[in-house]
Amino acid sequence: MNLWPTRQTGVMTATVLISRATPKTIDAVGVPVATTGTVPRSLGLNRAALAAAGFEGKAGQTLVVPNGNGATQIAVGIGEPGALTVQALRNAAAALVRAAGKRATVATNLADLEGTEAAKAAQAVVEGALLAAYRYGGIKKEPNKSTLQQLVLVVGDKRAAGARTGSERGQVTAGAAYLARDLANTPPAYMTARHIAEKAVAVAHSNGLGVEVFNRDQLAAMGCGGMLGVNAGSTEPPRMVRLTYTPRKPVGHLALVGKGVMFDSGGLSLKPSDGMLTMKMDMSGAAAVLATMGTLKALKCKAKVTAYLMCTDNMSGGAAFKLGDVLTFRNGKTAEIHNTDAEGRLVLADGLSLAVEDSPDAIVDIATLTGACMVALGTKLAGVIGNDQPFVDKVRAASAATDENIWQLPLEKGYRKLLDSNVADMRNIGGPHGGAITAALFLSEFVGEVPWAHLDIAGPMAVDGDDGWLSKGATGFGTRLLIELATTFTK
Numbered sequence: 001m002n003l004w005p006t007r008q009t010g011v012m013t014a015t016v017l018i019s020r021a022t023p024k025t026i027d028a029v030g031v032p033v034a035t036t037g038t039v040p041r042s043l044g045l046n047r048a049a050l051a052a053a054g055f056e057g058k059a060g061q062t063l064v065v066p067n068g069n070g071a072t073q074i075a076v077g078i079g080e081p082g083a084l085t086v087q088a089l090r091n092a093a094a095a096l097v098r099a100a101g102k103r104a105t106v107a108t109n110l111a112d113l114e115g116t117e118a119a120k121a122a123q124a125v126v127e128g129a130l131l132a133a134y135r136y137g138g139i140k141k142e143p144n145k146s147t148l149q150q151l152v153l154v155v156g157d158k159r160a161a162g163a164r165t166g167s168e169r170g171q172v173t174a175g176a177a178y179l180a181r182d183l184a185n186t187p188p189a190y191m192t193a194r195h196i197a198e199k200a201v202a203v204a205h206s207n208g209l210g211v212e213v214f215n216r217d218q219l220a221a222m223g224c225g226g227m228l229g230v231n232a233g234s235t236e237p238p239r240m241v242r243l244t245y246t247p248r249k250p251v252g253h254l255a256l257v258g259k260g261v262m263f264d265s266g267g268l269s270l271k272p273s274d275g276m277l278t279m280k281m282d283m284s285g286a287a288a289v290l291a292t293m294g295t296l297k298a299l300k301c302k303a304k305v306t307a308y309l310m311c312t313d314n315m316s317g318g319a320a321f322k323l324g325d326v327l328t329f330r331n332g333k334t335a336e337i338h339n340t341d342a343e344g345r346l347v348l349a350d351g352l353s354l355a356v357e358d359s360p361d362a363i364v365d366i367a368t369l370t371g372a373c374m375v376a377l378g379t380k381l382a383g384v385i386g387n388d389q390p391f392v393d394k395v396r397a398a399s400a401a402t403d404e405n406i407w408q409l410p411l412e413k414g415y416r417k418l419l420d421s422n423v424a425d426m427r428n429i430g431g432p433h434g435g436a437i438t439a440a441l442f443l444s445e446f447v448g449e450v451p452w453a454h455l456d457i458a459g460p461m462a463v464d465g466d467d468g469w470l471s472k473g474a475t476g477f478g479t480r481l482l483i484e485l486a487t488t489f490t491k
């Protein structure tokens with residue numbers, strides 16, 4: 001699978017090997033140490049010496065132990081013995097790679113510990129290590145580079161087969177997150193709607209997906225007034241991309257809709273300069289959806305998955321859509337524009353309408369939708385709001401498995417009147433409070449009776465600095481969650 005054949009700007013993916021023993025020539029070895037119990041002798045330090053250096057074995061702690069000319073030993077805390085989780089393993093692997101610094105080859109037996117299933121353990125270790133190793137290359141004479149070149153999972157014979165399966169899956173899921181991060185980190189002039197559509201075609205062709213790209217005229221003919229309204233102020237044309245993954249005997253049909261606002265200036269309701277800098281990442285939802293689609297064949301997903309990427313920027317100017325304008329969406333409903341910065345819901349309205357026409361069993365949309373959600377939940381949690389609790393619970397289970405954390409907010413119908421308009425079926429903003437919920441209520445007008453969950457990823461879309469398996473910049477949030485959801489989905 002080749003997810004990023006052309007535009008990769010310096011990100012380097014390490015190779016991952018499974019080995020029965022620690023290779024002789026390795027730069028660093030990660031040695032798991034729990035908070036109690038024996039300390040592996042290979043570390044060369046006993047518990048008292050570790051404690052004296054401030055290392056207690058707590059999850060995420062590391063201690064670098066230089067070892068003459070041999071491999072650097074790195075103690076990696078895994079917490080209480082007997083309470084090992086895949087999340088702890090993912091975090092431990094990330095901490096190991098960060099502690100390894102410039103050392104290019106790293107071996108560890110983290111995936112060989114008792115207490116977790118071999119495949120799940122190896123997947124988590126590979127994900128943690130590769131995600132922590134991610135660097136956005138940047139547009140630089142000397143691109144930023146990831147230093148990790150090789151990760152060796154040291155695993156005994158009993159767990160080798162499982163570890164191999166999990167490692168392969170981890171490389172696919174981490175690779176997808178790399179793609180989503182790359183797309184969102186890329187400067188807006190390098191990542192327009194046309195660029196992401198081109199990328200989507202490439203991903204589709206190399207990963208067995210159907211792909212259709214719709215231009216401005218086609219969107220107009222289809223009645224996608226949300227897309228046209230938001231795009232009106234831009235000299236860059238919009239693109240809507242429809243991707244399809246169709247297995248032989250589908251066990252269900254899932255639809256994904258991603259907000260692809262390639263740059264959100266706010267439009268005539270212009271954002272203040274400070275709030276605009278990160279708005280090249282306002283296409284993070286579409287990026288996560290595209291990256292997810294690219295993995296489905298490799299992961300032998302059994303559900304049919306249809307995806308819509310709703311891509312345009314939101315600009316001001318003489319042709320821009322105005323406050324008071326009324327837009328008519330694909331499903332015939334209309335909205336009076338009270339704020340051109342509430343544009344995500346306008347492009348999603350068309351995408352959700354189209355998704356419903358495919359009669360899927362469930363729909364997920366993913367969008368950097370509201371500052372209000374970020375105020376409510378902070379930057380470590382996305383919001384989830386839906387119209388069907390069993391389906392929302394499936395999304396929450398996928399979140400729990402991937403450690404891409406979400407928190408449910410209610411689809412409070414009592415707030416629907418805040419969207420009432422004299423001129424149109426609704427207005428595009430609610431009142432000053434509950435903005436994440438009123439945005440979801442707006443979206444709910446376009447999903448009909450289909451079970452639906454909305455992920456508001458405004459908060460976790462980016463991090464200011466390296467943090468565990470998150471690397472500075474775009475996080476690719478939602479990619480692994482959606483992969484997990486799609487590959488476990490049944491009707």
Ligand code: BES
Nearest residue numbers: 339341342344368369370371372429458
């Ligand atoms: N893309 C923004 C939301 C956003 C803000 C994402 C910060 C990531 C970080 C969205 O289009 C927006 O501008 N929302 C407005 C809605 C408001 C006008 C009702 C907001 O949240 O301020």
Ligand code: MN
Nearest residue numbers: 264341342343
């Ligand atoms: Mn906006």
Ligand code: ZN
Nearest residue numbers: 261264282344
């Ligand atoms: Zn936006």
